[in-house]
Amino acid sequence: MLFTTIILSLREIRRHVLRSFLTVLGVVIGVAAVVTMVTLGDAATRSVQAQIASLGSNLLTIMPGQGFGRGGGGAAPQPFKPEDVEAIRTQIGGITATAPQVQTTVTAIRNSANWSVSVNGTSSDFLVGQQWKIVDGRGFTPAEEIAGKSVCLIGNTVRTNLYHAEEPIGTRVRLGDISCEVIGLLATRGQSGFGQDNDNTVLMPYKAVQRRLTGNRNVQTIMVAVDPRYDSKAIQDAITALMRERRKIGADKEDDFNIFDTKQISDTLAGATNTLTRIVTAVAAISLLVGGIGIMNIMLVSVTERTREIGIRLAIGAVAREVLLQFLVEAVVLSSLGGLVGLLIALFACAGLSALMHVPFLWLPQINLIAFAISAAIGVIFGYFPARRAASLNPIDALRHE
Numbered sequence: 001m002l003f004t005t006i007i008l009s010l011r012e013i014r015r016h017v018l019r020s021f022l023t024v025l026g027v028v029i030g031v032a033a034v035v036t037m038v039t040l041g042d043a044a045t046r047s048v049q050a051q052i053a054s055l056g057s058n059l060l061t062i063m064p065g066q067g068f069g070r071g072g073g074g075a076a077p078q079p080f081k082p083e084d085v086e087a088i089r090t091q092i093g094g095i096t097a098t099a100p101q102v103q104t105t106v107t108a109i110r111n112s113a114n115w116s117v118s119v120n121g122t123s124s125d126f127l128v129g130q131q132w133k134i135v136d137g138r139g140f141t142p143a144e145e146i147a148g149k150s151v152c153l154i155g156n157t158v159r160t161n162l163y164h165a166e167e168p169i170g171t172r173v174r175l176g177d178i179s180c181e182v183i184g185l186l187a188t189r190g191q192s193g194f195g196q197d198n199d200n201t202v203l204m205p206y207k208a209v210q211r212r213l214t215g216n217r218n219v220q221t222i223m224v225a226v227d228p229r230y231d232s233k234a235i236q237d238a239i240t241a242l243m244r245e246r247r248k249i250g251a252d253k254e255d256d257f258n259i260f261d262t263k264q265i266s267d268t269l270a271g272a273t274n275t276l277t278r279i280v281t282a283v284a285a286i287s288l289l290v291g292g293i294g295i296m297n298i299m300l301v302s303v304t305e306r307t308r309e310i311g312i313r314l315a316i317g318a319v320a321r322e323v324l325l326q327f328l329v330e331a332v333v334l335s336s337l338g339g340l341v342g343l344l345i346a347l348f349a350c351a352g353l354s355a356l357m358h359v360p361f362l363w364l365p366q367i368n369l370i371a372f373a374i375s376a377a378i379g380v381i382f383g384y385f386p387a388r389r390a391a392s393l394n395p396i397d398a399l400r401h402e
Contacts, residue, residue, distance in 0.1 A: 026291025031342025041277025121209025331383020
């Protein structure tokens with residue numbers, strides 16, 4: 001019985017192909033828009049989280065000042081000292097690595113090639129906290145860090161622009177006014193979440209950078225890697241108390257340093273992306289409502305056009321339930337076909353837009369199944385009233401209808 005009803009519904013849809021297509025166009029657009037927005041929103045969220053993760057996971061970055069830069073034209077914030085780094089390492093529990101960072105930009109020269117690079121003076125703990133692997137060569141030894149020897153690790157961008165196909169390990173490169181031995185090659189990391197090329201970097205022992213490039217003992221930032229088993233907020237509070245004591249900040253004064261948590265930044269950005277995705281998805285879902293109203297409108301027109309046919313069926317023995325089922329199935333078939341077409345369009349739209357937006361292409365089975373189920377439900381909800389109207393027709397009145 002149901003199979004026969006479906007065949008009759010498909011035959012009726014084929015009789016009015018253009019009208020059927022225009023009827024389900026709202027459902028097609030609605031399903032395609034909703035699936036595309038949710039999929040791209042999820043892809044964007046994952047992309048943001050991956051970019052933040054490129055800075056390192058469970059990392060705290062301690063910077064002098066009350067924000068990015070001086071702010072308000074005030075005096076430069078008091079820089080950190082190597083003793084501050086040692087105090088955090090020895091007095092704060094629940095951390096796996098603590099590394100100072102002294103950064104500057106210089107021109108790297110190798111034979112006839114030169115390239116502007118970012119030099120980061122740090123310790124071997126920096127690689128531990130950042131989970132940054134060395135693909136060739138070795139890292140700093142404790143003796144090299146203590147003595148501040150002129151040795152360095154280079155990123156892939158530096159290797160490409162200065163060495164081309166030549167093996168860099170064991171060679172010397174000029175960084176500004178100093179000559180540095182290349183002892184290691186860093187793994188490729190790509191761009192950071194702020195558009196910076198992570199691979200255009202040179203790592204050196206921080207004492208060498210202080211002595212040979214910056215000319216002072218200042219530490220610009222301190223990186224702290226938190227043990228995942230510990231509460232990051234509690235460790236931040238402990239570091240804050242320690243730094244306030246070391247920097248002699250009175251109880252009535254605000255901190256003159258900031259602690260940035262990469263996990264909190266990632267969660268905040270992901271939350272903002274999810275909120276925007278929900279708003280856009282809700283707007284796109286209005287098309288589904290419009291599509292449902294269009295199906296109900298055309299089904300009412302179809303009932304009017306086929307009133308005599310309905311009367312004949314009722315007169316020769318068809319029951320009201322069978323007539324209701326026929327029109328209800330037609331509405332569900334229409335909306336389901338619209339849902340399938342919408343999913344197909346969404347698939348191609350997600351593939352194309354993800355490439356343009358530079359986010360990973362995802363196919364989410366759950367949202368696709370939910371969208372298809374909603375499209376079928378729209379057929380049931382908006383098709384029931386016209387089907388009920390057809391089933392309630394009086395056979396005699398229907399046969400008289402012209």
